[in-house]
């Protein structure tokens with residue numbers, strides 16, 4: 088039994104054509120799964136479907152054996168899922184620190200430790216903690232976006248093109264740390 | 267055919283007594299709208315005259331007068347026109363006491379009364395334009411034109427030693443006409459109007475208007491508006507900002523609700539309102555108090571308007587507007603026996619016997635020109651939070 | 660020198676103090692509009708009537724308090740009625756959301772549909788209010804009318820120009836400062852406030868962060884109800900309360916929100932003052948002001964008024980059009996409409 092499975096997912100945006108046709112994805116606990124495909128293949132769409140941001144016409148999503156197809160995105164966050172979308176993945180008008188705080192919105196405990204971890208992972212963010220995320224470079228934003236998703240300490244983290252615009256050195260390090 | 271005729275005759279006979287008995291007279295005033303605080307007592311004034319006549323046995327051999335009220339709204343010409351139309355065609359009124367505000371009165375006359383040939387006697391329409399409007403001899407008013415009031419108010423200002431005055435008026439026929447007349451008359455006798463600016467009724471805030479008036483300056487602010495509307499707002503904003511502390515108030519601003527709303531800051535302001543100290547005025551006050559209403563602004567004129575209509579009907583020997591219109595001036599003016607309020611029965615009797623009367627009534631009626639009151643004015647002074655009479659002119 | 664002082668007092672009395680007060684009232688109104696726009700993403704045309712509703716409830720409660728003889732003179736009694744007015748208005752906002760807006764939100768209707776729905780609610784509220792309290796002018800202020808009035812000022816200073824400062828103006832300014840400070844504290848310092856800003860900034864990402872949209876929407880309506888009630892009551896206190904006026908107020912309020920940048924609270928406040936001072940200063944007659952400053956022989960004949968006061972509302976309209984043409988995001992970069 089895999090940890091996450093999207094089974095026979097079929098759906099599209101609004102009333103439009105199906106973008107996903109009978110798409111099945113399974114990921115085991117501790118596994119790193121990578122989805123590859125040409126531009127426009129439907130990678131991002133599949134991730135959105137798993138996260139409940141796309142109405143599925145058929146199929147279901149299971150997390151740890153539980154059917155979560157009907158749950159809203161914010162409810163899935165509480166189930167331990169985290170997602171960094173490909174675009175618009177930071178709150179541009181809010182500071183770096185506030186972005187991270189919002190990432191930890193569902194947590195009621197002390198988040199300073201997790202924040203320290205994120206800052207340790209991305210030192211540049213600590214330096215820019217008071218700056219609005221909209222005023223950061225593309226790569227720095229990507230770091231904020233990932234940091235935000237890490238703040239919930241998710242059991243499952245989905246990254247949509249996390250490497251776009253981030254320097255390879257940071258990327259290497261990033262993956263080392265995440266994993 | 268014969269049967270039908272018989273049926274018709276029978277129906278006519280059943281209908282006849284009612285029609286023969288009662289004469290309906292419209293009392294068409296703004297029961298809602300900016301002067302609604304005045305019209306209740308005005309209507310009571312007109313109806314008081316009708317009650318008096320009915321109590322004395324009616325006119326034209328015992329026919330009773332029945333008042334029919336209709337609303338002009340004071341501002342909405344379409345509504346006033348529709349009301350008048352309805353009262354004439356479905357209620358079958360013979361003549362009209364009304365309208366009240368000049369704009370709607372003009373509309374009623376032009377759109378309905380002229381076409382239907384119905385006499386209108388307005389107790390309170392004071393626009394100078396109504397003096398020269400074509401009316402087929404159907405329009406009369408027991409209130410004087412504002413052109414007259416402008417003259418009287420200008421005289422008062424001069425006597426009070428005012429040299430420069432700012433002027434604001436409500437943006438309608440009444441306000442414009444009155445403002446022009448005040449300005450023309452005050453300038454003629456050597457005064458200076460520093461600014462003559464319109465204000466819109468119904469706004470929440472008049473501080474900007476007052477700022478402009480203050481910039482022009484003046485010893486006093488003349489407010490040719492309505493006491494329930496922008497006029498009050500202008501005064502309040504002037505006092506609040508200290509722009510003006512004394513106000514000259516024409517008739518639309520005179521009413522107990524103004525000193526009540528403004529408070530003691532209004533003390534020292536003065537104005538003019540149609541009114542008279544002729545014995546008729548005092549007599550009318552007594553009658554009004556007994557009749558259970560306040561003898562406020564235009565109530566005497568309303569009484570007189572109704573009285574003139576009924577007296578003219580008696581003189582013409584007919585309740586038809588087409589006939590009575592020729593007799594209005596005759597009963598109103600000399601020669602003849604003077605008739606005061608409460609003496610309508612006496613007047614009717616003289617007319618019935620073929621005599622002549624000079625109706626003085628409650629407001630010392632003297633019709634001039636095309637049938638409008640020459641006017642008598644009461645100069646008022648606000649003192650101790652009340653409107654008091656300074657003198658009559 | 661005295662002339663210069665007189666000229667300054669004149670401007671202070673007829674331009675600055677009224678402009679400042681009016682600006683505060685517009686700012687509070689525009690804040691409500693901008694919050695709804697930021698979170699719910701539509702222009703809430705019913706906001707003026709929401710203000711009217713709040714003020715009406717306050718007046719009704721005020722009458723009741725007055726009939727009991729309750730008074731906090733020299734402060735106006737209506738301040739005591741504010742909590743009840745706010746509670747009722749918040750409730751009304753939540754019910755409107757529940758019965759109308761939520762339906763369209765769930766349908767994912769375009770903003771213009773919500774806008775039209777809000778116009779419908781505007782008329783409904785307006786009718787209801789006129790039915791409940793009548794169309795008349797109501798005087799709201801009791802207690803002391805002035806902190807100091809023009810006559811006292813002239814007396815104390817010996818100047819020929821007077822300066823009046825009404826109690827209602829003082830209250831308006833103080834309450835606005837307190838309320839705005841509290842609002843910004845809430846938005847920038849509390850978790851709920853930050854979640855609102857996050858939601859406004861990027862709705863999808865807010866959902867991905869576990870922020871509950873229903874809660875955000877609820878908080879928004881609560882804030883809107885508070886702001887609307889206080890704005891409406893302050894306006895009524897300063898001028899007078901008349902249901903019809905709130906239809907007219909909608910234009911300057913929207914102009915303020917848009918000029919400042921829709922969805923940006925700071926912009927709403929700046930926009931409120933921009934609109935208020937433009938309206939007042941463009942329709943102000945500068946004749947007397949200039950007369951104080953130039954030699955007597957140069958005294959101007961005309962009023963030196965750029966625009967007649969009749970066109971006061973046109974000023975906000977023109978500014979609105981200019982902003983939309985030149986800088987559609989507004990001064991503070993709100994959302995593009």
Ligand SMILES: Nc1ncnc2c1ncn2[C@@H]1O[C@H](COP(=O)(O)OP(=O)(O)OP(=O)(O)O)[C@@H](O)[C@H]1O
Nearest residue numbers: 100103106124125126127128129130131132133173
């Ligand atoms: N919001 C949307 N509404 C309608 N169609 C969309 C939307 N987003 C994406 N699509 C369509 O869905 C298809 C798949 O898009 P998707 O973003 O999933 O591609 P992708 O595999 O992530 O590509 P890329 O490598 O460029 O990120 C595309 O044809 C795209 O046009």
Ligand SMILES: [Mg+2]
Nearest residue numbers: 130131132173
């Ligand atoms: Mg993609």
